[in-house]
Amino acid sequence: MCGIVGIVGQQPVSERLVDALKRLEYRGYDSAGVATITEGALHRRRAEGKLVNLKTRLKEEPLSGTIGIAHTRWATHGAPTECNAHPHFSDGVAVVHNGIIENFAELKDELAAAGAEFQTDTDTEVVAQLLAKYRRDGMGCQEAMHAMLKRVKGTFGLAILFQDDPSTIIAARNGPPLVIGHGDGEMFLGSDAIALAPFTNDITYLVDGDWAVIGKTGVQIFDSEGNVVTRPRQISMATAHLVDKGNHRHFMEREIYEQPEVVARALGHYVNFIDNRVVPVSDGFDFAKVASLAISACGTAYLAGLIGKYWFERYARLPVEIDVASEFRYREIPLSPQSAALFISQSGETADTLASLRYCKEHGLKIGAVINARESTIAREADAVFPILAGPEIGVASTKAFTCQLAVLAALAIGAGKGRGTVTDDEEQALVKSLTEMPHIMRQVLNSIQPKIELLSRELSKCRDVLYLGRGTNFPLAMEGALKLKEISYIHAEGYAAGELKHGPIALIDENMPVIVIAPHDRFFDKTVSNMQEVAARGGRIILITDERGAAISKLDTMHRIVLPSVEEIIAPMIFSLPLQLLAYHAAVFMGTDVDQPRNLAKSVTVE
Numbered sequence: 001m002c003g004i005v006g007i008v009g010q011q012p013v014s015e016r017l018v019d020a021l022k023r024l025e026y027r028g029y030d031s032a033g034v035a036t037i038t039e040g041a042l043h044r045r046r047a048e049g050k051l052v053n054l055k056t057r058l059k060e061e062p063l064s065g066t067i068g069i070a071h072t073r074w075a076t077h078g079a080p081t082e083c084n085a086h087p088h089f090s091d092g093v094a095v096v097h098n099g100i101i102e103n104f105a106e107l108k109d110e111l112a113a114a115g116a117e118f119q120t121d122t123d124t125e126v127v128a129q130l131l132a133k134y135r136r137d138g139m140g141c142q143e144a145m146h147a148m149l150k151r152v153k154g155t156f157g158l159a160i161l162f163q164d165d166p167s168t169i170i171a172a173r174n175g176p177p178l179v180i181g182h183g184d185g186e187m188f189l190g191s192d193a194i195a196l197a198p199f200t201n202d203i204t205y206l207v208d209g210d211w212a213v214i215g216k217t218g219v220q221i222f223d224s225e226g227n228v229v230t231r232p233r234q235i236s237m238a239t240a241h242l243v244d245k246g247n248h249r250h251f252m253e254r255e256i257y258e259q260p261e262v263v264a265r266a267l268g269h270y271v272n273f274i275d276n277r278v279v280p281v282s283d284g285f286d287f288a289k290v291a292s293l294a295i296s297a298c299g300t301a302y303l304a305g306l307i308g309k310y311w312f313e314r315y316a317r318l319p320v321e322i323d324v325a326s327e328f329r330y331r332e333i334p335l336s337p338q339s340a341a342l343f344i345s346q347s348g349e350t351a352d353t354l355a356s357l358r359y360c361k362e363h364g365l366k367i368g369a370v371i372n373a374r375e376s377t378i379a380r381e382a383d384a385v386f387p388i389l390a391g392p393e394i395g396v397a398s399t400k401a402f403t404c405q406l407a408v409l410a411a412l413a414i415g416a417g418k419g420r421g422t423v424t425d426d427e428e429q430a431l432v433k434s435l436t437e438m439p440h441i442m443r444q445v446l447n448s449i450q451p452k453i454e455l456l457s458r459e460l461s462k463c464r465d466v467l468y469l470g471r472g473t474n475f476p477l478a479m480e481g482a483l484k485l486k487e488i489s490y491i492h493a494e495g496y497a498a499g500e501l502k503h504g505p506i507a508l509i510d511e512n513m514p515v516i517v518i519a520p521h522d523r524f525f526d527k528t529v530s531n532m533q534e535v536a537a538r539g540g541r542i543i544l545i546t547d548e549r550g551a552a553i554s555k556l557d558t559m560h561r562i563v564l565p566s567v568e569e570i571i572a573p574m575i576f577s578l579p580l581q582l583l584a585y586h587a588a589v590f591m592g593t594d595v596d597q598p599r600n601l602a603k604s605v606t607v608e
């Protein structure tokens with residue numbers, strides 16, 4: 001969360017800084033700001049809200065200077081006001097920060113007792129105040145930086161300007177990623193390589209504990225002890241091309257409709273479409289050799305992992321522990337090196353997922369990562385990377401990354417079953433054949449359900465609460481449907497295992513509560529229909545999402561039905577995701593919310 005950029009350049013930087021911030025807006029969009037040094041003094045422009053407000057501000061009051069830092073914020077400490085927007089200034093020091101300074105209260109008290117006057121409610125300001133104090137005490141810029149880093153606890157990506165050193169940016173990393181870009185007589189700094197792609201693809205990643213002194217022609221990197229260290233330079237694959245919305249109203253809509261293509265591309269990496277076999281994927285990770293699997297992820301990626309658990313257990317007879325990463329890392333799970341761990345993340349930067357990965361690594365587990373961002377920290381720290389190849393996902397609500405994660409997990413589970421001898425050759429071919437047919441069926445569904453979805457989502461947009469129910473893999477899918485609806489339409493929604501209904505949630509049911517039941521005609525169909533009867537008996541309004549077989553035999557008088565083609569069980573979660581995504585999308589459009597950048601959210605969650 002929060003995006004950072006910096007340029008030590010030869011030409012004016014403020015416009016380029018804001019362009020780079022545009023590429024980081026997925027990290028937060030509560031406020032934004034930029035600071036430069038001109039004529040020996042620090043200057044800044046800041047604006048509440050989206051980046052466009054900062055652009056307007058800069059048009060009114062341009063900012064010159066050939067060195068600068070900039071920030072797009074996802075508020076943690078302090079409301080998203082202009083006053084709390086970064087860069088924060090204190091006595092000739094400017095700071096932008098991504099992360100949380102955990103001991104800020106203690107430092108703030110100490111600094112205030114020594115006479116410091118704080119201007120903001122942020123944790124970040126203590127960094128600026130501390131550096132300014134050390135400078136007043138007579139320390140040089142680097143000495144002050146080293147001393148400040150010894151005092152702050154927590155997570156940070158930092159970029160700092162000192163007014164009296166107008167040719168240098170100092171950066172530090174502990175947790176959130178920071179990448180240095182090497183240009184021609186200019187140097188760059190960013191939260192990721194995508195931000196720097198228009199400037200350079202020659203990059204160096206800082207590792208945790210590093211801090212760096214960046215000048216026009218090079219960088220000197222230090223470790224936490226202040227020793228000079230060398231970090232490898234590499235060529236980034238990040239593209240300078242910014243994805244557009246095409247003919248769609250929102251990135252989310254584009255990403256929903258892109259799914260047949262991207263899922264086919266993801267599958268192409270893991271299965272052979274000609275002979276319907278899985279292809280061996282990674283030497284670093286062998287599902288056949290492990291006693292159990294620990295999966296950990298957050299949000300939608302966690303729900304993909306939960307569906308993956310059903311598959312690994314069913315097809316590969318591999319016991320799976322799964323947890324949301326924020327719980328996993330603190331649960332003190334007894335881990336054995338005979339187990340392997342799998343982490344799922346679109347961004348590859350999610351703080352809790354990364355921390356869980358490191359915890360498992362310390363315990364000697366082999367680490368696999370199902371990742372979209374190939375150059376991310378999680379990808380770099382894993383023993384084996386399973387790319388989902390979804391391409392950039394711009395909409396904050398995950399859609400295509402979810403179905404690509406599912407496609408990859410399905411292929412991995414079949415491969416694991418093959419390796420462990422629990423899936424026969426014939427079963428492998430049948431399962432893979434279903435996977436290869438999936439993109440075509442996805443396209444068919446996307447082309448046919450729109451009118452029905454629009455009708456239903458108009459109804460949903462008037463509701464306060466919605467319940468989603470499912471059994472088997474449709475249970476995590478019910479939670480994903482509810483998550484999608486709540487995050488972009490702000491309608492309260494919950495997903496439950498259909499069998500759990502009578503253990504509590506049934507108390508909520510009345511004629512105002514739509515209940516979306518995900519029930520293809522699978523092994524659980526009859527049981528889910530019984531749960532639907534329980535809802536109907538209490539006046540609940542049912543929206544049944546089923547398949548042709550289910551629709552033919554379900555006699556229940558439901559409010560509405562969405563009928564999808566009958567498909568094999570292994571691909572049902574990907575196919576049934578589509579109406580759930582579209583229902584949420586259209587409900588949000590009817591309500592007029594900011595679909596691609598919903599309130600309070602960010603695409604990459606780099607704080608705990």
Ligand code: F6R
Pocket residue numbers: 298299300301302344345346347348349350353396397398399483484487603604605
């Ligand atoms: C919901 C959503 C989030 C992410 C979660 C994990 O639509 O996108 O719940 O799935 O923040 O993010 P990654 O996959 O980047 O680790």
